[in-house]
Amino acid sequence: MNAAAQQTFRALADPTRRDILLMLREQNMTIAQVADNFTMTRAAVKKHLTVLSDGGLIKVHSQGRERINTFNPAGMAPVLDWLTFFDAFWDDRLNALKSAIEKDASND
Template sequence: MTNNQPIFRALADPTRRDILLMLRGGEKTIAQVAENFDMTRAAVKKHLTVLSDGGLIQVRPKGREKLNALDLQGMAPVLDWLSFFDAFWDHRLAALKTAIEKESK
C-alpha cells in the first residue's frame, strides 16, 4: 500500500481545499492566490507547498514567477480510498434491503 499521508494532510486544511477550488479556473501565481485570503504571501506559499507535496497541484516556473495548477491525477488515490467505502456501503445497504424484503413477506 502506498503512503497517501501527504495527500490527506493537504486536504485536511480548509484553506488548502479553497485553494484547490480556486485553481479549477486555471493556473494562478502565488500573488493571485494570496489576493483571495487574509494572510501573507509566505503563508499562501506554505499552503501551496503542502498541496504540491501531496501531488494535488503542479508548479511550473514562468519567468520570475511560479504558476500553480490543479493536478486532477493527484486526486486518484483519494478516489480509490473513497471507493472502498462506496463498495462497503453498497454491500451493507443491499443486505439491509434483502432483510427488509424478507421481513415484509
Template sequence: MTDLQPVFRALGDPTRRDILRMLGETPMTIAQVSEHFDMTRAAVKKHLVVLSDGGLIHVEKRGREAINSLNATALRPVFDWVGWFDRFWDDRLEALKSAIEKDAANDTGYDNG
C-alpha cells in the same frame, strides 16, 4: 501501495481545499491566490508547498513567477481509497434491503424473490 498521507495532509485543511478548487478553475500565481484570502503571501506559499508535497498541484516557473495549477490525477488514489468504502456501504445496504424484503415476505406469507 501509494502513501496517501501527504495527500490527506494537504486535503485536511479547508484553506487548501479552497485553493485546490480555485486552481481547478484556472492556474494562478501566489499573488493571485493570496488575493482570495485574508493572510500573507508567505502563509499562502506554505499552503501551496503542502499541496505540492502531496502532488496535488503542479508548479511551473515562468521567469520570476511560479504558476500553480491543479494536478487532478493525484486525487485518483484518494478516489480509489474512498471508493472502497462506497462499495462497502453499497454491499451492506443491499444486504439490509434483502433482509427487510425477506422479513416482510415472511410476515405477509408472500415471497418477493
C-alpha cells in the same frame, strides 16, 4: 493507507488549502495572485502551496521568473479510491439488508 494518500488527505484537511484548490480549478495562478485572495503573507501562502504540491493536488512550473500553480485533478485519485472502498462497503451492507428483508417478507 499509503504515504501518498496521507499527504493528499493532509493537504485537503485545511480549509484555506481547499479554497486555494477551488481557485486553481478556475485558473492557473502565481503565488502573488493566490496571496491577493487571503489576509496572510506570501510566505504563508507558499507553505500552503507546498503542502498541496506534496499531496499531488497541484503542479508547479516555472514561466520566466514566476512559478505557476496548476490544479492537478489526477491528484484526487487517492481520495476517490478511499471513498470507493466505502461506497462498495455500503453497497454490500445495503444488499445484505435488502436480502434479509425480502427473506423475512417471503416467510410471512
